Amino acid sequence: MIDLFLYIGLPYIAIIVAAIGCYRRMRYSKYSMTARSSQFLEDKQLLWGSAPWHIGILVVLLGHGIAFFLPSVWSAILSVPMATFIIETIGVACALLALAGLGTLIYRRLTSARIQAVTTTADLLVVALLFGQVLLGVLSAMNFRYGSNWSTGTVVPYVWGILTLRPDMAYVTGFPMLFKLHLIGAWLFILLLPFTRLMHILAVPFQYLFRAPQIVIWNTTRRRRHAVAATAKADSRREFIKGAVGVTGATGLLAIGVSSKAINYIKGAGGDLEAESALLEKKLKRLELTAEERKYELERQRNTMILVSTYKELDPVKGKYFIDYAMAPGLAFMGKDCVPIVLSAKCTHLGCTVSSTLDANGKVMCPCHISYFDITTGQPNEGAPAKAPLPQIGWALVDGTGKVVVSRIPGQSPQGEIKPDLLAQCSLYITKPGKATA
Amino acid sequence: MNVKETLKKTEEYIAERLPVDKMNYASMVQKKEVPVHRLSWSYYMGGLALFFFMVQIVTGLMLLFYYQPTVSDAHASVEYITDHIPAGGLVRNIHAWASSLMIGSVLVHLLTAFAMKAFEKPRELTWVTGILLLGITFAFGFTGYLLPWHQIAVNATKIGLQTIEQIGAYLPGAMSDWPRQAKEIIQGEASVGQATLSRFFALHVIVLPLAIFAVLGFHLVSVQLHGMSKGIDEKPRSMEKFFPTFFLKDLRVWGFAFMVLYILGVCLPFESLFSYPLFEPFDPKGSTPDGIKPEWYFFWVYYPLELLPLWVILVGSTLLGFVLMATPWIFKNTNRKTLQLIAIVAGIYLIIMTVWGENIYHLFKG
Incomplete structure (x- = not known):
């Protein structure tokens, strides 16, 4: 009974609540879809917390997403043992990176007075749950290896079953407790989504990728002047790095591509005995022809x-x-x-060379520029390119x-x-x- | 006195055209500036031709590793390169495409330099060496065409050389045999054969490269010495530094050109533009297959040659050669507008003859 609630009831409650909640929050409180930046309160620890956390968790979620939305592609990739190995390694590494970042963020939130002032209970709940959820994920990955493989055939159809209104919990009831908790945690996050700062996931700031870097500061004249200088410097550095990365990358790729072709070319076809003998045979035949001509x-x-x-x-x-x-x-x-x-x-x-067959008029034709020659006299036809017989x-x-x-x-x-x-x-x-x- | 003056004038003339005092890093690289205006794109054409030439050197050397210049082995070795050497087909295809692209950019370079009056004093010698380079480039094309020793190669070469012999018809008495003798000296024997292949091979890989290095060296040095020509009558929008700004832009164009060349090389075999039997090995006893024609860059003279009497072409091409060599002096006082008009007309003629030459030929000859 409790299983029925956890694996079917909870998901539906979570999805329905999240859908309505997200809609309402997007519609009526659009500007609350944010993680409420605290960068100007404290920015040193934030860098070492936020960046690894977000990089790590995005990569991990990308793996979950591909498995979920493109299961056939995912299993095709994983059918190569080396690929499974690499993906698992990347996943665990990124999860550990995310955990480290999250740890830093928790420490910061608990120790900085400035941050304490803007921290809500919901924030603490979310961050604790996240830590637990990622930890459960990492432990599952380590205890039950090759999760990327086995989950594609179990968790993916289970979630699709829920979404297509054909829930089937037979897929999940047999899982170990560790992983069950990870699964339940996932539904909890969906449930919490509209009520917490997690909502910022839905406000993806794509334009950040293309705009110039900005520094958040208290607005005084002196600081503004500094900021302008700093922005200009950062801008020119950014352009330089972009250019340098582009040139280095392009040159590197070019060098690899060209040298792989060139080295193999110079190494030659060596070892292909059949090709060698075919070549030899051809050359011999042509040599014979040449010899004949010389004769x-x-x-x-x-x-x-x-x-x-x-x-x-x-x-x-x-x-x-x-x-x-x-x-x-x-x-x-x-x-x-x-x-x-x-x-x-x-x-x-x-x-x-003119053709050897007479046409109906008793003439042979030169195919190059169409002259007809009478063979008895050798004369070309009137107006032919050839003038002499x-x-x-x-x-x-x-x-x-x-x-x-x-x-x-x-x-x-x-x-x-x-x-x-x-x-x-x-x-x-x-x-x-x-x-x-x- | 008179001799002295002449000497002095000659000295001044040379000094102005070869300002050796500018032969230093500062004025050749650091101070050089390139004007920015609506025709600035044409400043890239010479560099582009240079780039394709460098590609030709590299791919040519690579082909040289496997190519064998004998009538019995040439075709087989080319086939072996294409089919069995790793990336051999690619290298050969790039060599073929880059030759066409090189000649294409050389022609555009010629027309734009003409339209921009880039031959103005003191750049006369730059122009003349440019015309020499054009001739050498065409000679590269003509000699290289024979080397694969397939049907189209040998027959097209035969036709090309035969044209020389035909000049004899216009010469009086004993002189009428001279063109035939000249032809035989070029091809080394009575008809195109091993001697011709050896000679063309030597020309293509030794003689012409040495010649082009010398002339190109002079051309490039004088371009750097005199700087870019102004190109237009108005004041340019601005000037940019040759190094690094223009140089980097040049590299970008080269990178793009290499990409295009590589994609062409991988995707489109040059020979796919012709029908297959033309690529069978040349058979001295068989009859000539249909569709023998030179490379596209000779169409502008080939189709008129097919349509008009030879003497018209002879007079025309002699005149053209003379005008090209003497352009800096003939058009000394012509304004840029007229020059642009002439260049556009010449460009349109080249395009029409290259693209629709065959149609025009069939229109008149059926």
Whole structure:
């Protein structure tokens, strides 16, 4: 029965009371939503109390908040053991920081006469409860380890159950007393929220982050002058620190990023045997190609005749590429009169290689700037970028015994007898310019 | 007497343009001031070009670790850098993007310096060295384009060099063969091959860097000696110190440029702007694939070259070169308004030819 009250009744009472109370206080007493600064009564101990307390508790609450609002993200993060370890460590460290700060604040509130004068009973109650609550939290975290993990599957559904009006206290009744107290404490805080200085949680001073620093002082002329100077100094220091942090951070990140890339780059791909062998294979293939080309070059320097293809392989439409004596591409076709057509395939415009297939008009096209060349004359079409004709190349048809049957020097008519049945045994050679065919 | 006077005048001329007495820390760094006005942004363009050049040195050296300049290995080594070396693709991509960005900022620097009449006495030599740097930068682009030894690289280089040979048609008698001989001297053999690759590699990594260091050194020193040019006719809004104010602002621009470059380098492969078959290894026996064209920064001369007779381009570019080199003397008495107008027209021409050059080409040639 008492459980039913503590885990279901109390939460609902707390939520309803807090909702109505907060609304009324926000609506009718907006300027009381404050923690009533006592900075100008005492500011030395305050710094060492307030700052650690707020930093610590905000981090801890952030952890609680993520677990509560994004449970799936939270458990995904925690599924990495190292992450759990780090989060638990941060949590406990921050809770201890908060406790230390709170201790300082309690000491200050109890010992300073000035502060005593402005302290209400509610303040003392809140601060004592807070101390107890954080202490319970730390003890729970230390006694029942990995709370961030186990609470995600128990406390989170319990609280969601309350909020979605499907309360289920089966999740919490089995908890150890230490943790039960922490839970009940949480509801108590929600209950107390509208009646105490805790209300300042709802007045988040975001604008403080962006405004210039202010110092609260008694307003006298002398002090004002000091304050102006101090503000200017603090301002310039703030700007400098901002700049320095920015530059250092950016430079650091840049250095890390760039050097990680650069060092790995210089280290190279070492160890990837497959890549190495693929590279080697590719290079070998290209070396072979290069070697082949060099052979062609040597052949053209030494020989007066170079084999293009057999006569039978020549085609009237699909030309055969070969490399001429200038190491430039050439094309060989079968002409209509059974006489081979042999001409350079290097476009006379800008030296691209023309295509090898005749179009419907009996022309080959250079794909670079669209010139059409008539293969019988080599002439480009009217208005083509190319002006000069493709040069004819001297050739010879040689039979199996090495005898030249027919030959042609560019600009002249073929020498020899053209007998198709005899030519079928022949092969087409190109002949070196300026050399008589043997 | 006359000789003496000429000598004296020459001496005075040089002394005014190279004020060596100002060659000290105080006047080059401490006292230098930069005017603040509506065109102040253009004071950053030269520095930006310098920054991209420094990126080119670093990434270029990194590529040099793995690149092999032989016709059989060049393409394979480039592919190996891109696919297998950690961050190799990134380094290569940054090198490609930074080259384009460098040339882009050099061009903007040229136009703004012209519009601001930054070549006024005593800055004539700064301008002339700037034009030399422009030429060297274009030469970097042209030689670097060949090194990957893929289809587009070799074929575009062939076309570029072939243009030289075509000049022969305009020359009389035996002289008509000279351009072809000149071309063969440049490419080292009858057609683009290993000799060309070796030569372009040497130019790209040794000759041009040495040349640019010398000219750039002079350019930078004279910029520091003479200070920033006033840039506008009115009185500037204010002056800011070169060091540290302007220097830090310059660094900020560089930081931003690096960010842009890095993001481009990571996200957008430079080669994705072309169709793939162009990046297959060059095959000396195959036919030339479609879509061979130079880099975008040559479009302004490439498309007119495709559309107009060669002699028009020859006369035009000779004239342009002459005008650029002689700008400080030709436009000595021109006011800034006119100069700005010319710069804007030139800028619009560059943009139109670079962006819509291909469309214009197809408009006339189908």
